[in-house]
Amino acid sequence: MGRFLARRIIICVLTVAGASFVIFASLYLAPGDPISFLTAGRPSSPELRAALAAQYHLDDPFLHRYLQWITDAFQGNFGESIARRRPVLDLIFANLPTTILLVIMTLILVVVVGVLFGGIAAFRRGPIDDGIMAAMTVSLATPAFVSSIFLISVFAVGLGWFPVFGPGTDIGDRIHHLVLPAVALTIAWWPVIGETARASMREEHEREHVETARSRGLTPQHIVRRHVFRNAAIPISTVIGLSFAGLVAGTAIVESAFQLNGLGSLLITSVTGRDFPVAQAVALLLVTVFAVTNVVVDLLYAALDPRVQTSWSRK
Amino acid sequence: MTALNTPIAPARVLRTIRPIPGLDVVGHVAVLLVILFACLAAFGPLIAPHDPNAVNLSLSYGGSDTEHPIGYDQQGRDIFSRLLHGARSSFLGPLIIVAAASTAGMTLAIVGAWRKGWIDATLAGILDSSLAFPGLLLAVMVVAIVGPGIQSTVIALSIAYTPYMARIVRSAAITEISKDYVAAARVQGFSALTICVRHVIPNIMPIVLGQAVLTVAWATVDIAGLSYLGLGIQPPAADWGIMLANGQTGVLQGYPMEAVSAGLCLIIAICSFSLLGERISRRGEAIAA
Amino acid sequence: MSLLSIKDLKVSLPVDKERRVVLRGIDLELEAGESVAIVGESGSGKSMTARAIARLLPRRAVVSGSILFDGRQVLDLKDAALRRFQAAEMAMIFQDPRVHLNPVRTIGDFLVEGLVNTRGSSKKAAEHKVIELLDEVGIPDGTRRLRQYPHELSGGLLQRVMIAAALASEPRLLLADEPSTALDVSTQSDVMAIIDDLCKSRGMALMFITHDLELAAAICDRTAVMYAGQIVEVQGSTDLVEHPRHPYSAGLLGAKPNVSRRVQRLNAIPGRPRAAFEVQNGCAFSDRCRFASEECIASEPTLKHEPGGAVRCFRADDLILNATEGAVL
Numbered sequence: 011m012g013r014f015l016a017r018r019i020i021i022c023v024l025t026v027a028g029a030s031f032v033i034f035a036s037l038y039l040a041p042g043d044p045i046s047f048l049t050a051g052r053p054s055s056p057e058l059r060a061a062l063a064a065q066y067h068l069d070d071p072f073l074h075r076y077l078q079w080i081t082d083a084f085q086g087n088f089g090e091s092i093a094r095r096r097p098v099l100d101l102i103f104a105n106l107p108t109t110i111l112l113v114i115m116t117l118i119l120v121v122v123v124g125v126l127f128g129g130i131a132a133f134r135r136g137p138i139d140d141g142i143m144a145a146m147t148v149s150l151a152t153p154a155f156v157s158s159i160f161l162i163s164v165f166a167v168g169l170g171w172f173p174v175f176g177p178g179t180d181i182g183d184r185i186h187h188l189v190l191p192a193v194a195l196t197i198a199w200w201p202v203i204g205e206t207a208r209a210s211m212r213e214e215h216e217r218e219h220v221e222t223a224r225s226r227g228l229t230p231q232h233i234v235r236r237h238v239f240r241n242a243a244i245p246i247s248t249v250i251g252l253s254f255a256g257l258v259a260g261t262a263i264v265e266s267a268f269q270l271n272g273l274g275s276l277l278i279t280s281v282t283g284r285d286f287p288v289a290q291a292v293a294l295l296l297v298t299v300f301a302v303t304n305v306v307v308d309l310l311y312a313a314l315d316p317r318v319q320t321s322w323s324r325k
Numbered sequence: 326m327t328a329l330n331t332p333i334a335p336a337r338v339l340r341t342i343r344p345i346p347g348l349d350v351v352g353h354v355a356v357l358l359v360i361l362f363a364c365l366a367a368f369g370p371l372i373a374p375h376d377p378n379a380v381n382l383s384l385s386y387g388g389s390d391t392e393h394p395i396g397y398d399q400q401g402r403d404i405f406s407r408l409l410h411g412a413r414s415s416f417l418g419p420l421i422i423v424a425a426a427s428t429a430g431m432t433l434a435i436v437g438a439w440r441k442g443w444i445d446a447t448l449a450g451i452l453d454s455s456l457a458f459p460g461l462l463l464a465v466m467v468v469a470i471v472g473p474g475i476q477s478t479v480i481a482l483s484i485a486y487t488p489y490m491a492r493i494v495r496s497a498a499i500t501e502i503s504k505d506y507v508a509a510a511r512v513q514g515f516s517a518l519t520i521c522v523r524h525v526i527p528n529i530m531p532i533v534l535g536q537a538v539l540t541v542a543w544a545t546v547d548i549a550g551l552s553y554l555g556l557g558i559q560p561p562a563a564d565w566g567i568m569l570a571n572g573q574t575g576v577l578q579g580y581p582m583e584a585v586s587a588g589l590c591l592i593i594a595i596c597s598f599s600l601l602g603e604r605i606s607r608r609g610e611a612i613a614a
Numbered sequence: 615m616s617l618l619s620i621k622d623l624k625v626s627l628p629v630d631k632e633r634r635v636v637l638r639g640i641d642l643e644l645e646a647g648e649s650v651a652i653v654g655e656s657g658s659g660k661s662m663t664a665r666a667i668a669r670l671l672p673r674r675a676v677v678s679g680s681i682l683f684d685g686r687q688v689l690d691l692k693d694a695a696l697r698r699f700q701a702a703e704m705a706m707i708f709q710d711p712r713v714h715l716n717p718v719r720t721i722g723d724f725l726v727e728g729l730v731n732t733r734g735s736s737k738k739a740a741e742h743k744v745i746e747l748l749d750e751v752g753i754p755d756g757t758r759r760l761r762q763y764p765h766e767l768s769g770g771l772l773q774r775v776m777i778a779a780a781l782a783s784e785p786r787l788l789l790a791d792e793p794s795t796a797l798d799v800s801t802q803s804d805v806m807a808i809i810d811d812l813c814k815s816r817g818m819a820l821m822f823i824t825h826d827l828e829l830a831a832a833i834c835d836r837t838a839v840m841y842a843g844q845i846v847e848v849q850g851s852t853d854l855v856e857h858p859r860h861p862y863s864a865g866l867l868g869a870k871p872n873v874s875r876r877v878q879r880l881n882a883i884p885g886r887p888r889a890a891f892e893v894q895n896g897c898a899f900s901d902r903c904r905f906a907s908e909e910c911i912a913s914e915p916t917l918k919h920e921p922g923g924a925v926r927c928f929r930a931d932d933l934i935l936n937a938t939e940g941a942v943l
Contacts, residue, residue: 025454036470151595153546155553156588159569163576163584174577218713222776225668226728226783227701236727237716244718252456259459263550267573278554281469289469293462300458316718316763 018308022301029297030083033290034076037066048092048286058092065089065287088291093283098291101276108177109272111184112261115192116199120257121250124200128207129239132215142208146201154260158194158267165190175269191264199257206249210242217241244314251307255300352604358597359538365412373406377563386580398568398583399575407583408590410563415594418479418557419544423537425483430490431533435521437491438498449495452488460485461547468556475548478557482547486540493536497529497609528612535606542598549591565591615685617819618644618667618787623679625659625666626891633676634891636662638843640679641917641924646786649813649820651830651851653866654840655887660823663840664789667821668706669696683787701732705780706789707809710796711772715764722760725779733783740782747778751808770801777808781816788813791823806833827866831855836923839863842898843890849923857935859925861903864935897928905929 037047045054048062062068066089067075082088088098131142166174178187214220215238223233262274269275273292280288312318344353374392380400389396395404437445460482467481468474501507502525510520551557552566560567565587572584625637637659644650652660665671667681667688681688683703691699708714715724725747726740735743745756751774753759764772773793780788790809794802810833813820824830830837831851838848839862847860858864865883885902897915900906909928917926927933 021450021454029458033466036466039470147600148592148596151542151599152592153550153595155550155566155569156591159573159576159581159584159588162573163581167577167579218708218710219716221670222706222708222714223716223727225670225700225706226779227697227699227732228727229697229731232731236719241716241718256459256461259461262461262465263554266554277465278556281465282473282555284469284472286469289466293466293469296462297458304454314718316720317765 014312015309018305022305025301025304026298027080029301030080030294031076033293033297034079037286037290038072052092061090062092083291083294089287091280091285091288093280093285093288098288101288102273102291102295105271105273105276108184108188108270109258109261109265109274112188112191112195112265112270112272113258115185115188116195116257116261117250117254119192119196120199120203120253123196124203125207125246127200128204129211131204131208132211133234139208142204146204149197150201152197153263154194154198155263155267157197158191158264161190161194162268177270177272187268187270191261191268191270194264194267195257195260198260199253202253203246203249207242207246210245211238214238214241244311247310247314248307251303251310254303258296258299347608348604351600355597355600355604358593359601362412362416362594362597365409366416367413369409369412373409375403375406377402377407377410378561379403386575386578389582395586396582398571399580404568404583404586407563407568408565408586411565411568411587411590414475414558414562414564415545415549415566415591416541418475418482418548419541421479422482422486422544422548423540426486426490426540427533427537429483429487431494431526433487434491434494435498435525438495438502439517439521445495448491452492452495455488456492458485461550464547464551465556468551473556473559475558478548478551482544486544490533490536490540494529494533497532498525501525501528529609531605531609531612533609535602535604535609537602538598538605539602542595542602545591545595545598616643616682617646617648617684618642618821619680619682620663620667621680621682623663623666623681624677625662625671626676627672628674634889636843636890637666638890638893640845642838642845642848644787644819644821646819647813647817648836649810649822649834651822651824651834651837652840653824653827653830653837655825655866657887657889658840659843659890660840661791662843664706664791664821664823667787668700668704668789670706697732701728701783703785704787704789705783705785707773707776707780707791707793709792710769711776712764712769712796714776715772717764719763720760721762721764721767721775724764725760725775725782728779728783744778744782747781748775750781750812751775751778752804753778768801769797770805773797773801773805774808777805777812781812784816785818787819787821789821789823792825793822794829795824809833827855827863839866842888842893844898844926845917845924846899846926847923848925853922859923859930859935860899860927861905861929861933861935862899865902897926905933 045059045062045068048066049058067078070078086099088102090096091098091101094101127142127145131139162174165171172190173187176187178184215234220233220237223237259274261272262278264270265272265275266278273295277289277292277296280286280292345356348356380402381397382400386397386399395408398404398407433448437448463485464478464481467477471477506524507520510524548557549564549566549569552564553570555570558564558567560571568587569584569591572581572587575581576584620640620642623637623640624635626633626635628634640659640663642650642663652663654660662671666677667683669688669691671677677689679689683699686699688699715721722741722744725744726737729735729740729743730737733740741760745760748754748756748759753771753774759767759771759775767775776793788809793809794805797805806829809820809822812818820834822830822834827837827839831854834851836848837851837854838845839854839860840846841862847854847858847863849857849859854863855867858867862883883902884904888898888901890898896911896913897903897906900910903910907929915926915928917924918930
């Protein structure tokens with residue numbers, strides 16, 4: 011167990027190191043010299059050029075520059091935004107709450123809707139199952155930016171139940187503002203959980219050990235809860251973990267559609283506004299989150315499946 | 326000789342079209358829609374009744390009329406013509422992505438599956454960790470460096486989809502290569518290349534094809550999304566993603582036709598490609614097993 | 615009155631839009647404390663019979679006939695009453711314990727689950743009881759085993775756990791569906807001995823499903839032979855092995871070619887076993903039976919009761935069958 015965990019953490023660190031190197035080196039893949047790339051044709055004072063040269067350690071050898079940059083990054087020093095003349099870390103902190111709240115709301119919605127309808131489809135064969143399957147297909151094929159616009163059109167502009175744009179002020183208002191974005195992301199992601207829930211619950215329900223449980227006179231509710239759902243929770247939580255990265259990436263689109271000040275929209279505006287330090291920092295942050303998520307998924311898997319624990323401790 | 330002289334009656338052509346055995350009704354609808362979208366991508370711009378970029382501000386958000394069935398967008402351009410033109414730009418990118426990712430993914434996977442050992446292990450490790458990295462994010466990063474445009478997004482997404490393709494092909498190739506006939510062919514002295522090209526690749530082709538059709542669906546979502554964000558295809562090109570971005574302004578002013586029509590086109594296209602892809606994959610797995 | 619009385623039990627299952635008959639009328643009696651074996655090839659319907667009694671048939675199965683357990687109609691039981699019957703009156707042991715135990719829950723969870731949820735005993739009392747039961751089935755360190763998971767135990771140990779779980783509810787009828795088939799040869803006899811001992815010492819009736827006639831005879835008082843969804847012969851186990859009345863039983867006993875007598879044909883049963891749904895007119899075994907007459911092909915024999923058993927064969931009285939020396943007309 012301990013050794014397996016250590017191996018997973020090493021892989022995680024290597025992934026972050028590799029990705030961070032690519033993110034760092036990408037600056038030098040860009041055409042032209044780094045300073046003109048960073049300033050992107052904006053009028054630049056000699057002071058700004060000097061500051062950029064110092065920030066990126068442009069006078070040092072390449073590898074040394076990378077080590078400097080990554081050390082600074084892990085101390086929270088991501089440099090300064092070129093477009094907004096503010097420390098990148100301030101921008102990230104200003105944008106983080108919206109994204110975190112949006113991800114939490116979406117995760118709750120996706121899991122509840124996915125497991126609920128997946129479970130119903132698993133046990134109600136016939137028209138109900140067919141209907142849910144058709145809904146999943148259409149829903150999965152609806153990109154988040156399309157559903158965002160449809161939702162704005164119907165619930166914000168048409169019915170006026172929700173605000174059209176913006177993040178809101180206090181916590182209640184923030185949640186109110188994030189309902190439609192969360193629903194838009196949920197439309198794209200619940201079928202992923204739903205299909206897994208349906209398939210795994212159906213598979214578990216036909217397993218022999220469920221027959222044993224039935225032969226012992228246990229109630230159907232008990233069997234579904236303690237045997238079918240308990241066992242299906244393993245593949246379901248794995249898929250939740252695996253879709254987490256895609257879901258976080260998806261926030262970039264809905265945050266832009268709803269003009270929310272989140273991390274994703276920060277990434278997009280920094281890319282379109284050619285604000286490279288910000289884009290680098292957000293990308294590094296996201297990659298780290300994804301790599302850590304992978305470790306968490308493995309741990310979750312081990313916590314839910316005793317067979318995995320045994321095979322780990324044997325290794 | 327007679328065949329050349331006989332005019333081909335439409336009814337005769339229709340009679341040659343038969344249902345595909347083993348495919349359900351939904352699958353047939355998906356096939357027809359995929360053919361329709363392919364025709365639109367090929368001929369859409371030719372059959373479009375109006376210039377998609379002819380601006381007429383006096384017709385801004387004009388309603389539908391006989392010549393303009395869906396009406397006008399904010400700048401008074403014909404939405405229907407723009408949709409027809411958009412089909413080409415919406416599918417061209419995904420098509421290149423699929424071709425590139427399939428070729429690269431298949432090559433990597435088959436080399437790994439054939440050589441086994443550390444090559445395969447390294448490959449599997451890289452593939453697994455790259456799956457944790459969403460393709461959309463990679464595309465955004467590439468745009469950050471190279472600048473917005475269809476070329477950079479297509480290259481980035483081709484790279485991003487390669488691991489997905491390679492993973493599926495790898496497991497199919499491992500099963501196929503472990504079959505007895507491959508060992509028999511090796512004993513007879515056939516080269517690895519011959520065995521792979523003549524036997525292994527044709528046998529796993531249905532799985533590759535299924536995954537390729539599915540990839541068209543997801544790449545269409547990604548390309549449209551990037552264009553919507555202003556990172557992919559650039560305005561004023563007629564593209565469904567751009568039409569959604571433009572249409573969002575109309576939605577806020579109570580004219581949702583442009584966004585709704587482009588959105589529906591996207592949903593129907595993605596639906597048909599994913600439904601067809603799923604069915605081909607399932608058939609391929611059944612054949613391989 | 616018998617503990618279990620099955621009358622004309624018929625079952626059909628849906629397969630690809632059509633119905634397939636799997637049981638074509640089973641008649642069987644089982645006294646309290648008695649043991650009966652049901653022997654047949656795979657597909658003969660022996661497992662289906664056990665599952666019909668335990669009410670474990672697929673939901674879309676169509677069942678007719680009657681199964682009386684202690685005078686109550688098992689086929690009419692519903693919901694809570696059905697669960698009470700399953701929980702208290704009967705228990706079932708399956709072929710492969712490795713798949714019939716939930717892999718992600720501990721042995722302890724499995725063993726106490728029935729007692730806690732259907733008997734309302736406390737977890738502590740239930741654990742105390744199952745540790746004693748584990749000792750009885752030959753697993754001494756019960757306390758430690760309760761915390762283990764199924765994959766940490768061998769197949770033989772798991773089957774003992776299954777037996778202990780079956781005993782926990784103190785049932786009057788034990789259904790054992792090939793309980794030793796999936797185990798290592800070395801542990802098969804141990805498991806069978808435990809089942810045999812415990813049924814006898816506790817006065818439990820046993821219905822033992824197997825394809826092995828010799829094993830059936832060693833364990834059970836009576837043996838019923840099934841073919842194509844019907845019972846073709848029932849007798850006391852010793853009598854059946856020594857003097858089979860039905861050609862199929864004789865065939866199953868593995869009649870071997872005898873070199874001292876000039877036998878032209880081997881006594882191994884030719885052809886493949888018939889499935890119940892394939893049977894048309896006539897005796898289901900007629901196409902494989904070398905004694906088949908025109909009557910056998912034209913009409914179907916009934917199960918004729920006779921002293922000490924019953925046989926379903928027109929020619930039973932004409933034939934003198936001998937398992938080891940071949941059949942003599």
